[in-house]
Amino acid sequence: xxxxxxxxxxxxxxxxxxxxxxxxxxxxxxxxxxxxxxxxxxxxxxxxxxxxxxxxxxxxxxxxxxxxxxxxxxxxxxxxxxxxxxxxxxxxxxxxxxxxxxxxxxxxxxxxxxxxxxxxxxxxx
Numbered sequence: 124x125x126x127x128x129x130x131x132x133x134x135x136x137x138x139x140x141x142x143x144x145x146x147x148x149x150x151x152x153x154x155x156x157x158x159x160x161x162x163x164x165x166x167x168x169x170x171x172x173x174x175x176x177x178x179x180x181x182x183x184x185x186x187x188x189x190x191x192x193x194x195x196x197x198x199x200x201x202x203x204x205x206x207x208x209x210x211x212x213x214x215x216x217x218x219x220x221x222x223x224x225x226x227x228x229x230x231x232x233x234x235x236x237x238x239x240x241x242x243x244x245x246x247x248x
Contacts (some may be wrong), residue, residue: 125139126226137236148171148173148183149181149182151171152167152171152178152181152182153185155170156182156190159182160198160220161221162177162190162191164179164182164190180224194236195231198220198222199223199236201220201233202216202217202228202240203221203236205219206243207247209244209247213225213229213240213241
């Protein structure tokens, strides 16, 4: 595997931080995307003085996937960390990272990591 890309458990690739930082505007957009954890790019686009469609194109090019998929992957990684800590229920974990539909997020989690959130918790305990 190339050093410029990292792979998650579901086979999605994430660019390395060096590749992402190639543009100041792109770097700022990614920081805001990670902070807001929302695939709605309207506010970020306004702040960077670009159109939403242009920003989506730039981010997709740098991330190798849509901003929506990237945000979902961030949320799923955060959920996995919280599940391993073991303090919250699966429903509470999924809500705390920004998923509104627990059953949908559990399905996405299993697709990403090959096991359910409950299985992750049992395995890490």
